[in-house]
Amino acid sequence: MQMKYLGSVPFAPITFGCMAIADAAVWGPQDENETISAMHLAADLGIFSFDTAAMYGNGLSEQIVGRAFGNSDKVTIATKLLSSKQHYGEVIEECEKSLKNLQRDAIDLYQIHWPSNDVPFEETASALLKLKEQGKIREIGVSNFGVEQLAEMEAFMQPVSNQLMYNLFFRAPEVNMVELHKKYGMGMMTYSSIAQGLLTGKYQGLSDVPVTLRRTRLYPCTMNPASPHKEGGCQELVEKALADLRIFCADKNMTMAQVALAWLMHKDGVTTVIAGARSEKQVKSNILAMTTELNDNDMATLDQLSADIKAYIGGNLDAWRGNDDIENRRIH
Numbered sequence: 327m328q329m330k331y332l333g334s335v336p337f338a339p340i341t342f343g344c345m346a347i348a349d350a351a352v353w354g355p356q357d358e359n360e361t362i363s364a365m366h367l368a369a370d371l372g373i374f375s376f377d378t379a380a381m382y383g384n385g386l387s388e389q390i391v392g393r394a395f396g397n398s399d400k401v402t403i404a405t406k407l408l409s410s411k412q413h414y415g416e417v418i419e420e421c422e423k424s425l426k427n428l429q430r431d432a433i434d435l436y437q438i439h440w441p442s443n444d445v446p447f448e449e450t451a452s453a454l455l456k457l458k459e460q461g462k463i464r465e466i467g468v469s470n471f472g473v474e475q476l477a478e479m480e481a482f483m484q485p486v487s488n489q490l491m492y493n494l495f496f497r498a499p500e501v502n503m504v505e506l507h508k509k510y511g512m513g514m515m516t517y518s519s520i521a522q523g524l525l526t527g528k529y530q531g532l533s534d535v536p537v538t539l540r541r542t543r544l545y546p547c548t549m550n551p552a553s554p555h556k557e558g559g560c561q562e563l564v565e566k567a568l569a570d571l572r573i574f575c576a577d578k579n580m581t582m583a584q585v586a587l588a589w590l591m592h593k594d595g596v597t598t599v600i601a602g603a604r605s606e607k608q609v610k611s612n613i614l615a616m617t618t619e620l621n622d623n624d625m626a627t628l629d630q631l632s633a634d635i636k637a638y639i640g641g642n643l644d645a646w647r648g649n650d651d652i653e654n655r656r657i658h
């Protein structure tokens with residue numbers, strides 16, 4: 327079994343993402359038995375690490391993970407603290423709730439989901455360090471932290487990981503974060519690794535993607551009435567890259583999800599690639615990436631194929647807020 331480490335905690339090269347299984351408003355309904363079969367299959371096949379959050383389904387995702395695995399030491403469980411609960415007492419309370427939901431004695435990796443604009447990092451860090459000292463959490467991670475936020479946090483604690491959106495079409499972490507994570511000795515967990523399904527090839531173009539998922543800066547704001555950004559997006563570039571990627575995959579006789587996940591796994595600075603899955607079929611498809619070799623030429627071709635999108639997106643790590651929307655951007 328292939329192992330990666332974040333601090334002392336082992337992760338598989340692919341981590342099972344547990345958001346879509348408990349977020350019907352965005353992803354549509356999901357049968358819990360199907361979810362649990364998919365999770366058990368993943369664990370049996372070597373995807374033994376799972377990423378969830380208190381936010382997903384307001385605790386439901388953590389509860390499903392708890393029902394699937396209980397206190398088993400055969401799996402690694404990462405969860406995340408609610409962004410709005412970062413005062414000292416709230417962190418302690420939230421951790422207890424997550425432990426109860428997950429039916430575990432300890433959380434392997436406890437992450438700050440988003441940085442807080444209101445609570446000083448020192449306060450949140452001191453609560454997390456207390457929980458670690460008590461053995462309730464094994465390692466501390468952060469998520470959606472940028473250059474300024476990591477620098478500010480450094481004085482108070484050293485998280486082992488940062489979780490960021492990173493995929494073939496959203497390459498903002500390449501601009502500053504890969505080197506910065508190395509400087510701080512942190513690993514990177516990538517989320518939306520298959521661009522919420524877009525990089526599986528099941529959508530011909532952006533208009534086929536469900537409206538609720540057309541929210542990142544890849545999409546023109548006109549494609550979702552509630553778009554958090556007000557940009558024109560880069561639809562033409564994305565659709566051209568999708569078409570090129572389809573040809574690449576056909577030439578290699580590989581699926582698009584396999585290529586997209588393998589590309590990330592070959593990228594510098596990536597510790598584990600989080601991939602959401604809602605069925606055994608998706609797990610079986612995604613796991614192909616664990617044994618997929620891409621050579622230097624393949625990597626260069628794939629890098630080139632999305633180079634224009636990378637230039638459009640730039641180094642802004644907040645996939646939902648515009649490049650010039652400094653006021654509302656949550657990652658700095």
Ligand SMILES: NC(=O)c1ccc[n+]([C@@H]2O[C@H](COP(=O)([O-])OP(=O)(O)OC[C@H]3O[C@@H](n4cnc5c(N)ncnc54)[C@H](OP(=O)(O)O)[C@@H]3O)[C@@H](O)[C@H]2O)c1
Binds near residue numbers: 347516521601
């Ligand atoms: N830290 C953060 O702020 C943050 C933010 C977002 C996500 N995350 C984490 O990252 C995980 C994954 O990210 P994500 O859910 O945004 O997106 P993703 O992993 O890019 O896409 C997952 C979705 O794609 C579809 N899919 C997966 N495998 C497929 C396959 N082989 N063929 C066809 N469709 C397939 C499934 O949805 P359908 O069947 O509905 O198409 C699945 O739910 C989350 O579960 C969560 O753990 C973290």
